[in-house]
Amino acid sequence: MATFFTSDTHFGDHRVLNLYPRPYGSVAEMDADLIARWNAVVGAGDEIWHLGDFARTPRLAAELLPKLNGRKHLVAGNNDIGPDVAHGWETVQPYAEIEREGRRLVLCHYPFRSWNGQHRGSLNLHGHSHGRMKPLPRQFDVGVDVRDYAPVALEALLAARRPKAP
Template sequence: MTVFFTADTHFGDHRTINIQKRPFASVAEMDAAMIERWNSVVAPGDVVWHLGDVARRPADVPDILARLHGFKHLLRGNNDPDATLTVPGWASVGDYAELALDDRALVLCHYPFRSWNGQHKGALNLHGHSHGRLKPMPRQFDVGVDVHDFAPVTLDRLLMTRGKVR
């Protein structure tokens, strides 16, 4: 079992193509590419932490979740209404999480933090929301699809992007 992280998929949202300058001609193309890329790296038994902003319309979320591999945990983003949180298919739903992975403390939230629990003891802050437009602090990583070729990313891959972080 591998653990992945992602955020800011914004499935079904045409505005995201223009605002974030995503390289897709249509919403259908964007959604299909993100589902294909997700399933090309995530196996059915893997775990994915989605750090918010799943889809434009909550009514679309059940079909999207059914098409995506893995056990999916959601941490609410600013574009996730209550109806998205109550859709069957989430392994868990929350606003914030702390977990340990590969002997590394992780602090997860849709929003990037200026400071976080364990920051000066090596804990990492994984977030979404900024679509790659925020200069990261040490030990802080944007896991959004705009930064990671529109696919979920592993902790090892994140650490390789900037070299191992102490």
């Protein structure tokens, strides 16, 4: 079982196509591609943490969740209206602290300037900024706009920050 992270899918939301330069001609095209990319990465038994702004409406969220692989957890964002476990989430919360691969992770939709354990090696994973905010050390935007429109594994985040070998 692997663990993946994502954020800011904004399923069914036409506004995101006007606000951010996504490569889609329509909401239907965006939704279909995001579902395909999610399922190409996340297996049925994998765990996935969605860090907010999942879908435009709770009804759409309930329709989409069964189509997406993985055991799904939601850390709610500012555009998540009334999400609950009945819609297919294993858990729903505004904030989470978990440990994976020997790392303490602080998960929230919003990027922090300071977080629990920041100076003891914990990492802050977030969304909300759509790649428009310079990260602090040990801070990662996991939003689809900066992660090739797909969920990302912790190891891939850490590998991207490692210095390249000469």
